[in-house]
Amino acid sequence: MALAKAVEASGLSLERIQRHLELRGVQVSQSTLSYWRRGRSRPERPESLHAVAVLEEILKLQPGTLTGSLGDKRPRGRWVERAAALEGIWQEAAVDLGRAINRVDRLLASPAKYISLRDVVVIGSDRREIEMRTSSVIEAFEDGVDRLLVAKVAEDTDLSTGDIVAKRSCRVGRVRRDDEHNLLVAEIILDRVLRAGDTALVDLRMIADPGADSASADRTFIRNLRDYVLEVEFHPDAVPVRCYSFTRSEKGAPEVETGDLWIGTTASAHLVVHEAQAGSVHGIKWEWE
Template identity: 80%
Template sequence: MAEFADALSKAVEASGLSLERIQHHLELRGVQVSLSTLSYWRRGRSRPERPESLAAVAALEEILRLEPGALTGSLGEKRPRGRWVERAAALEGIWQEAAIDLGRAIARVDKLMPYPAKYLSVRDLAVIGPDRREIEMRTSSVIEAFEDGVDRILVARTADETDHSPGEILAEKSCRVGRVRRDSEHKLLVAEIILDRVLRAGDTALIDLRYISDPGADSVYADRSFVRPLRDYVLEVEFHPDAVPVRCYGYVRSEPGGPDVDTGDLWIGTTAAAHLVVHEAQPGCVYGIKWEWE
């Protein structure tokens, strides 16, 4: 993402065009891209991935008088989509690129920027039913506001290829679910979580959510990644007594598209549960638990 943002930023500066003029030139070519999306691309806060966005990048190469492929070639591989992703840095781009009224409305909500708050700690609990399929994921988080006036955050969930859909989201205490957008093509759910009070810079809040799963096959893993360092992350998997795996182990993936590294077997106790504790979780890494049924 950084390579593309750097190339785009240098090209914009060299052209002498403002983002408003660039947007105008795009519109003349029948390409619709918002100013905020152009700004996020330039600053590396999101990246073009959808077909419409990639077409816009090709048009930008022409407008900025670049060689064909100068920008598209810097995009690299498409980012992987794990089931549990705290992908706040990209969420605003998702709203802006979505050609639907709901997306445009949510993008205009005050304090719905990607970086108004950070996670201090997160605890996830995946509940596996007697049919070996995930029933739900319960998550409890502590966030801290970066600035005054934070009253909501965005969360995202992407389903597995075998899942029917990304499921549903429910709020427990201290917050409520606001507007929700679903992308059926990518099995993506993005939700606005409204806090029970407005935070000032340095204030903290508790967020308790439940993600109701919609699996289409046996579940074999649970994981999450983060866009910035996290002090403490706890992942627990609770199995039904009639569906206890023969092996359970932790893993970490240090880079997109990289291999999963086995971090060791995890004990399944008498309560048919196993857990993983990560101190100082690093941005971009995926931390998870896998298990084997046979």
């Protein structure tokens, strides 16, 4: 994008650029500048177009260098930002997920990564999954991060995609369901706007709607992750006879058992993964009989 290249060539931070704009009587937030630079939104209002013209002066560009690259206006109500950070979903569902996101008006994915992640899957007395509680720490790549996308993929035997509930430091924004592809996409809004390097806690509950006994829990990693913990809590009246961990190095790769897991007196088992690699799958399976 022309603006991104111009900012990089100038050596100016977004904070300095914003300050130069203010000195010229133009008010634009750093988050807006960040979205313009990454192409996640575009200036269209008259005041925004004026700001772009002033940016050309600040960045020492020929008049029209930026304004001439904007092109035609996007159709209102149908344009959606491309999701750039889809964390913790089935990689093979990413294409279908994109179709679901394209039905959402201006739903933004956050430029952030997970530093640590813990999933707790709860199995009820009927041997079916009740929910997965997810606690994570995210770190912003750049300024202006105030939300992230979360996708929930239902099993073929599930009655529906279930639901997503936010806890404490965040809240659920817009939610869209794609029943054809068993997908639920939710906008998770943070309690503050993050700058580059800032961290935030995100606690969610993924409510399940199973139609059959549950036999596994796992996660596919789109990006590398330093620390991951997966725990499965079984109801005292529904404890499996065997529980073991497994992994796959990439999509379509053969599944490899990595060892039996002890089910303790609390009727739970857990798996710890250090340095999970992008594309890999780590999970727990169990046998009822």
